Amino acid sequence: xxxxxxxxxxxxxxxxxxxxxxxxxxxxxxxxxxxxxxxxxxxxxxxxxxxxxxxxxxxxxxxxxxxxxxxxxxxxxxxxxxxxxxxxxxxxxxxxxxxxxxxxxxxxxxxxxxxxxxxxxxxxxxxxxxxxxxxxxxxxxxxxxxxxxxxxxxxxxxxxxxxxxxxxxxxxxxxxxxxxxxxxxxxxxxxxxxxxxxxxxxxxxxxxxxxxxxxxxxxxxxxxxxxxxxxxxxxxxxxxxxxxxxxxxxxxxxxxxxxxxxxxxxxxxxxxxxxxxxxxxxxxxxxxxxxxxxxxxxxxxxxxxxxxxxxxxxxxxxxxxxxxxxxxxxxxxxxxxxxxxxxxxxxxxxxxxxxxxxxxxxxxxxxxxxxxxxxxxxxxxxxxxxxxxxxxxxxxxxxxxxxxxxxxxxxxxxxxxxxxxxxxxxxxxxxxxxxxxxxxxxxxxxxxxxxxxxxxxxxxxxxxxxxxxxxxxxxxxxxxxxxxxxxxxxxxxxxxxxxxxxxxxxxxxxxxxxxxxxxxxxxxxxxxxxxxxxxxxxxxxxxxxxxxxxxxxxxxxxxxxxxxxxxxxxxxxxxxxxxxxxxxxxxxxxxxxxxxxxxxxxxxxxxxxxxxxxxx
Amino acid sequence: xxxxxxxxxxxxxxxxxxxxxxxxxxxxxxxxxxxxxxxxxxxxxxxxxxxxxxxxxxxxxxxxxxxxxxx
Numbered sequence: 213x214x215x216x217x218x219x220x221x222x223x224x225x226x227x228x229x230x231x232x233x234x235x236x237x238x239x240x241x242x243x244x245x246x247x248x249x250x251x252x253x254x255x256x257x258x259x260x261x262x263x264x265x266x267x268x269x270x271x272x273x274x275x276x277x278x279x280x281x282x283x284x285x286x287x288x289x290x291x292x293x294x295x296x297x298x299x300x301x302x303x304x305x306x307x308x309x310x311x312x313x314x315x316x317x318x319x320x321x322x323x324x325x326x327x328x329x330x331x332x333x334x335x336x337x338x339x340x341x342x343x344x345x346x347x348x349x350x351x352x353x354x355x356x357x358x359x360x361x362x363x364x365x366x367x368x369x370x371x372x373x374x375x376x377x378x379x380x381x382x383x384x385x386x387x388x389x390x391x392x393x394x395x396x397x398x399x400x401x402x403x404x405x406x407x408x409x410x411x412x413x414x415x416x417x418x419x420x421x422x423x424x425x426x427x428x429x430x431x432x433x434x435x436x437x438x439x440x441x442x443x444x445x446x447x448x449x450x451x452x453x454x455x456x457x458x459x460x461x462x463x464x465x466x467x468x469x470x471x472x473x474x475x476x477x478x479x480x481x482x483x484x485x486x487x488x489x490x491x492x493x494x495x496x497x498x499x500x501x502x503x504x505x506x507x508x509x510x511x512x513x514x515x516x517x518x519x520x521x522x523x524x525x526x527x528x529x530x531x532x533x534x535x536x537x538x539x540x541x542x543x544x545x546x547x548x549x550x551x552x553x554x555x556x557x558x559x560x561x562x563x564x565x566x567x568x569x570x571x572x573x574x575x576x577x578x579x580x581x582x583x584x585x586x587x588x589x590x591x592x593x594x595x596x597x598x599x600x601x602x603x604x605x606x607x608x609x610x611x612x613x614x615x616x617x618x619x620x621x622x623x624x625x626x627x628x629x630x631x632x633x634x635x636x637x638x639x640x641x642x643x644x645x646x647x648x649x650x651x652x653x654x655x656x657x658x659x660x661x662x663x664x665x666x667x668x669x670x671x672x673x674x675x676x677x678x679x680x681x682x683x684x685x686x687x688x689x690x691x692x693x694x695x696x697x698x699x700x701x702x703x704x705x706x707x708x709x710x711x712x713x714x715x716x717x718x719x720x721x722x723x724x725x726x727x728x729x730x731x732x733x734x735x736x737x738x739x740x741x742x743x744x745x746x747x748x749x750x751x752x753x754x755x756x757x758x759x760x761x762x763x764x765x766x767x768x769x770x771x772x773x774x775x776x777x778x779x780x781x782x783x784x785x786x787x788x789x790x791x792x793x794x795x796x797x798x799x800x801x802x803x804x805x806x807x808x809x810x811x812x813x814x815x816x817x818x819x820x821x822x823x824x825x826x827x828x
Numbered sequence: 829x830x831x832x833x834x835x836x837x838x839x840x841x842x843x844x845x846x847x848x849x850x851x852x853x854x855x856x857x858x859x860x861x862x863x864x865x866x867x868x869x870x871x872x873x874x875x876x877x878x879x880x881x882x883x884x885x886x887x888x889x890x891x892x893x894x895x896x897x898x899x
Binding site: 349584586598671672678681690694701709 | 858
């Protein structure tokens with residue numbers, strides 16, 4: 213009999229164990245063993261609600277297990293295994309620990325049954341994932357990481373505000389259907405869509421993910437946005453706002469991907485685009501749409517990890533991350549296996565039939581058709597075109613083949629296939645992409661609602677093939693226009709980056725000058741007071757002399773100056789200066805001991821008097 | 829090598845269009861689903877719109893120097 217524990221704890225304990233292990237082989241074994249333990253744990257978890265703890269009069273539920281949470285749980289655990297295989301060669305134990313904490317907290321979110329434990333795991337997720345960015349150890353990563361964590365803390369605060377209002381209003385901490393309407397739901401929705409990277413709150417994703425470590429970014433692609441889709445499916449199904457946000461988001465990511473030069477940032481924009489389908493599915497709210505969102509999250513995690521692994525391998529081998537630095541170097545000759553595996557991911561995200569994107573994306577698109585939403589339907593179709601154009605054609609062409617612009621000298625790059633563990637991880641991800649594409653039933657059986665959907669009908673396959681083939685034709689026409697351009701694109705992060713710089717400037721220049729001026733004027737006053745405290749016993753005398761001086765000065769001003777008067781004034785002033793410069797000398801002020809006794813007796817007498825007259 | 833790909837693309841486009849004439853959706857939800865080769869036309873025009881539209885947006889407003897945030 214297996215004793216089941218919350219899967220989040222397996223990863224958190226695993227992360228702590230990793231810290232204790234010094235031996236490399238043992239560490240590698242642990243890295244792979246912990247996801248396996250978690251997977252077995254998941255298989256043994258029965259559906260139901262358990263692991264309930266009392267906390268401040270509320271219930272913390274760590275095990276709300278149903279088909280929806282299990283489906284996300286499976287893919288998160290599978291992904292953590294793939295990611296760990298990919299990262300096996302990395303000697304930085306801290307990175308692996310951060311990854312395990314991150315995965316663990318995501319599983320905590322997935323199986324949370326109440327809003328408080330949801331919030332706790334939600335915050336751990338943000339705080340641990342940022343280390344996957346910071347471990348890149350350069351300035352860009354440090355800065356992007358700070359922006360990332362600040363956006364997520366803002367989102368977390370919004371969520372907490374929403375939760376508190378919700379609990380006060382309804383008295384219930386249950387993490388279930390909330391529905392749109394009222395302040396509580398608006399705050400919670402804001403917190404969720406920040407993590408789902410819905411425009412205009414998406415810029416943290418395309419800003420930070422490309423700055424993460426090669427292996428860390430593979431983890432990042434999978435968990436934050438998809439766990440947000442999961443909580444949206446739980447709390448806000450059928451919200452009309454999400455339909456439009458999702459469809460716009462799907463196209464938005466595509467537009468920016470056209471302009472992008474950094475290969476991982478290009479893929480990051482396609483995460484936004486793909487999550488758009490899921491958010492749209494949540495908003496459409498029919499069984500088919502919600503199944504589609506879940507299925508698409510499942511498939512997306514696999515193929516997007518594969519894509520990030522592929523370009524990560526290029527960055528790992530060549531140290532270059534921009535199309536302008538890679539095009540025309542013909543890397544396909546040196547890394548053909550990597551390219552082929554990447555292309556499987558590229559076909560999957562583009563929804564080519566027999567790859568897994570086709571069996572999940574068509575569900576959401578079909579749902580928009582069934583619900584008669586023409587504009588949404590066309591927007592999603594348009595995003596499909598852009599997806600294939602970039603991840604399936606432009607990016608691989610520019611990275612592994614490509615033509616450098618005329619007149620530009622092309623330097624040779626020393627390249628080779630990435631380490632074996634990276635290739636194995638990519639191979640496994642590619643296998644899963646094709647497997648779920650060819651046998652969609654396996655995936656459909658995991659979905660929360662019964663599936664009555666057949667992706668492989670001749671008309672659907674043909675329509676998709678026409679769409680993709682003609683996209684390829686158009687790509688061929690514009691092939692030279694689509695090369696990388698050495699630019700960055702301003703996105704909504706402009707609204708906190710540029711004003712942030714302005715704020716910094718205000719602090720460094722005007723505020724700093726104000727501080728200096730204040731300090732200068734105050735320092736004089738402070739110095740005067742300090743000089744007085746040098747000899748406090750003389751203070752009364754100095755004060756008396758000072759008053760005398762002022763009085764004399766005032767009188768002289770009335771009666772008019774004369775030779776001797778100024779002389780007297782000068783004497784008075786020099787006397788004050790002399791007094792002030794005298795330092796305290798204890799021998800000068802020694803008094804007989806009897807004086808002290810007398811003072812004590814007087815005080816005692818006064819005390820007695822006060823006590824007897826008033827206080828008794 | 830390149831020429832082979834080009835011919836392969838053209839031939840598969842042709843084949844997919846011809847097959848597409850015979851397999852139509854059983855329950856079309858929108859009027860355009862009744863038009864044969866609609867998806868091909870939409871794919872071609874959509875791709876051009878995305879490329880030109882995004883590039884225009886980018887060149888006019890969005891694209892900046894690489895050290896835009898660094899000064």
